Amino acid sequence: MSELALELRTLSDLERKTEELSSQINSVARGDFHVEVDDDLIKLKATNNKLKHRLSLIRESIAQELKSSVMEVTESFSITEHLETVFAQAFAIAFPEYGNVPVIIAPVNSASAKYGDYQCNNAMGLAKKMKEMGVNKTPREIANELLKACPASPIINKLEVGGAGFVNVFLSKDYAAKALQNILRSGIKPPRVPKQRVLVDFSSPNIAKQMHVGHLRSTIIGESISRLLEFLQHDVIRINHIGDWGTQFGMLIAHLEDRFPDFLNVSPPIGDLQSFYKESKKRFDTDEEFKKRAYNRVVSLQNGEANSRKAWTLICDVSRKEFQTIYDRLDITVKERGESFYQSHMLSVVDFLRKKNMLEEDEGRQIMWSDEGKSGVPLTIVKSDGGFTYDTSDMAAIRHRIDEEQCTWIIYVVDSGQSTHFNTIFKAAERCGILNPTIHRVNHVQFGVVLGEDGKKFKTRSGDTVKLSDLLNEGMKRSLEQLSSRGRDKILTPDELIEAQEAVAYGCIKYSDLSHNRISDYVFSFDKMLDDRGNTAVYLLYTYTRICSISRKLSEDVSNLKTILDTVEIVLDHEKEWKLAKTLLKIHDILLKCSKDLFLHFLCEFCFEVCAVFTEFYDSCYCIKKNKDGEIVEVNYSRILMCEATAAVLRQCFYILGLKPVSKL
Ligand SMILES: NC(=[NH2+])NCCC[C@H](N)C(=O)O
Structure with a gap:
């Protein structure tokens, strides 16, 4: 909404108030009330006239401003947002007295193209509102007035009032052709949005424990959200909040000292950190002397004592390497900043909370309620042994992210099981003044559980948690089988085959996660994800390679796309x-819709739609005509450009979804 439009609304409100007052003055003047006429009220009447004049000037400049702001088709924008602006102006001009009505623009299903491409659906609501205020107008009358007040826009071909009072918008083909040409010239440009500094907390596995499918979901979703927000030009900080701190490290260090006494000189060959963890836990639960030493080590670690610190680093390195191989395979970029990073910040946040009188003693613990009414579960800020908790580290982290990192948006990609934890942290942060909801946006991007095909929690046959590296290996194996079943192993070079195998394997694991509404639990099934029909990565990747192969058929391929663009107009007659x-x-x-609520399945559905609509187009519109001998006799270059634009759109979406487009599959 432009500033002028806002000013116009404020002025309209003022005008309405003045009018109310004037009518009061009039009634008073008529003697309806026995009240002294206030001089101020009379002055207001004069002001009203001035305001009216200003209002008409502003209306004029709005019309001007709109013309200049939308004439540029070279800029990329969201069609819906553009139409929202157009209709907001129409509202301001036609119905200024109804203030801030949010404009409703909806795309029209392509099956009902005769009703236009988009619709403005406000007239019905407005008619109701007017009726409440004693004005009788039908929605169709209102729609007609809106239509008349709509400023010209280069993206609109025509407007019509239809049905119960919809304003139907038909897009302009000239605009569409130009916009596609721009995509081909300079790629997909992000629509303009207010830039934010945003921190995405994702992946976040725990040291010495298995990185499980829940972390895999967080990794995949977090990476895509980061890519989306980066594309929208936000300043994104990707953070891996790994669990690398806490009392369990005491027993791990003590156990390391016993198992590998020479660990300071020779790097300990801990192959399997999980069983190392189990061994130490067993000793911790059964051996009093060991337990005491373990506690000791926690203290020395937190005090920064050199040998304990070294032991801790060695242990973390083992896990870190494991995590990194997964990130490398899936092309994930995330900066490690685990719980340990916040040790000093935890000390200071406790101090801060104490000074603000937020802490309460509870059986030796220091707790904090997230609201004054003490409802819900309190946070445990300091344990009775003086140690800190997951709550403490998240309070320290949110404070650091807001105060030091200067983030205005923080996103936590963590399973739904932790929603109480995050809601409490957000409320507590607000209560103690760290977070100001008018400035800071915080989101817990939650997701459901991964289920096996039997509908139960995803496990191996023997009932253990599935190791992520095994899962990725299985994906690679299954993807090779899929490619071989289509005879691709015989057509592709060995390098192309590996590239295709990885694109399919990792692509399908990511896509099957992202294409479901993340809130619901989802069933992990290689069979489903490797199906080449339906909304799967395999189907999308195949369609993409088909598009690539069309232009490959041209001898002078699309390396001279720029020349074609300069000489060929895109025609959209069919x-x-x-x-x-x-x-x-x-x-x-x-893309804007996805970024609003951080749901990526909308982008997946869009890719699926693009592929389906492309197939319809390709089935009924020839691009290259060949004769009986297979020689090219005619090329429709406008359609070749359409193919290239489709490929460009898909490539951009693929990038955000983490799919690797391969030109041969
Ligand atoms: N800031 C956070 N609490 N991030 C999420 C951490 C997830 C935690 N390490 C877990 O595995 O459950």
């Missing part, structure tokens, strides 16, 4: 060409 163009141009709307 119904399927026009449908494809409109589908592709939805990309900005979709």
